[in-house]
Structure formats: structure tokens, C-alpha cells
Amino acid sequence: DAMVIQNPRYQVTQFGKPVTLSCSQTLNHNVMYWYQQKSSQAPKLLFHYYDKDFNNEADTPDNFQSRRPNTSFCFLDIRSPGLGDAAMYLCATSSRTGASYNEQFFGPGTRLTVL
Amino acid sequence: AQKVTQAQTEISVVEKEDVTLDCVYETRDTTYYLFWYKQPPSGELVFLIRRNSFDEQNEISGRYSWNFQKSTSSFNFTITASQVVDSAVYFCALSELNSGNTPLVFGKGTRLSVIA
Numbered sequence: 001d002a003m004v005i006q007n008p009r010y011q012v013t014q015f016g017k018p019v020t021l022s023c024s025q026t027l028n029h030n031v032m033y034w035y036q037q038k039s040s041q042a043p044k045l046l047f048h049y050y051d052k053d054f055n056n057e058a059d060t061p062d063n064f065q066s067r068r069p070n071t072s073f074c075f076l077d078i079r080s081p082g083l084g085d086a087a088m089y090l091c092a093t094s095s096r097t098g099a100s101y102n103e104q105f106f107g108p109g110t111r112l113t114v115l
Numbered sequence: 116a117q118k119v120t121q122a123q124t125e126i127s128v129v130e131k132e133d134v135t136l137d138c139v140y141e142t143r144d145t146t147y148y149l150f151w152y153k154q155p156p157s158g159e160l161v162f163l164i165r166r167n168s169f170d171e172q173n174e175i176s177g178r179y180s181w182n183f184q185k186s187t188s189s190f191n192f193t194i195t196a197s198q199v200v201d202s203a204v205y206f207c208a209l210s211e212l213n214s215g216n217t218p219l220v221f222g223k224g225t226r227l228s229v230i231a
Contacts, residue, residue: 100212105162109158109159
């Protein structure tokens, strides 16, 4: 089945220790997204890639970086995690036609704990 | 600017009751998509429906139905004969086609609890 896969499902890191979350997709979608979702809140878009074109949201902290080496994979790097970065991180994909973003398909998420 | 409002933070119903989740949106774009997603306790966001702004036909899929009214900028979601498995957080979302700046804007979600 075509899907969005996130690894690991649970990640524990220490305050200030860099961490990388990964996402892969078999949908061959040209857009990949990273969202941060804190408890009882809506997902918040951090950035997205349209093919290799990186689009950062204005309020995404510099502490968050992303890489997309190919169509299938996208990584979220948190350079120096703080306690406030503990959250669920959701990866999503969609196709895009012109300026139109189609429905997004989400992975199961990675729950990050910062000690 | 685009905005999605889900005024109901939490709803509790008894199994087999019908329940409607409200969604009101704001946009200056004439062409847009509206979505509903379900987030069960496992955490994954599950796509339920996409509606184009030019298509105001209501849609029914099993126990789910959606009522889109441009006149009131609403896109409400009704679950008929609710079941315990419907317990989840439901998000309404909006995507403007012409601005292209923000792919998807979510409402704050409505937590639905269906009690057996």
C-alpha cells in the first residue's frame, strides 16, 4: 500500500542534543511537509518542500532545519532541542498542480521527548 | 487572511446519537479547498474529505455527511448513529488555491467522545 512512513515513532533526546526525524513516502508526491503538534493543539506547519524548492514558514525557529535528498525522503533536524520542542512531529505529502495543493496524507507521527 | 474556526472544543455524545461538528472559515480567495481530518488517539491524521469551493453539493459517505454552505462560510460535518470508534479529534482545514502561500490552515479541532 502507498503510504507515508515516519521513523522512529518515539524519540527521546537530551536538552541540546541534536536529533533527526525521518519521513519517507511511496506516493510519489511532489510536496512534503513537516508539522509540529503540541498537546491539544492543531498541527502547525514548520516548512514544506515542493520538489526541491524549500518553503519555510515565517515563524519557524532557526533551530529547525530540513533536508529532502530525493522525492521519497525528507528529514527534520532539530539542532539544539529545548524542552519546548517536545511535541508530536507529523510528516505529510501531497501532490501539487499549478498553485493548487491537493489533500495531504499524513504519516503516523514521531513523538519527541526532551529530557 | 485565511482562518478556520471550530467553536466546539469538546463534544460528548452517547453511542447511536447523531452529532454535528461545526466549521466556519474565512478567505478572500474565490477558489479554495475545504477538508476534514480525523485524528484518533494513535495520533495519525486521517483524511476524510476534500470539497472544492465551486461544488456546494452536500456529500454522504456511509454514516458521514458534509454540509457546505458558501453563504454562511460553513462546512459542517455530521456523524449519524455515532459509534465509540468515532471518538477522536476532528480538524477542519482550508487551502487557498490562488495565494499558494500556506498550503493548509487548520482549525483548532473538536474532540469528540462517544460513550457506550
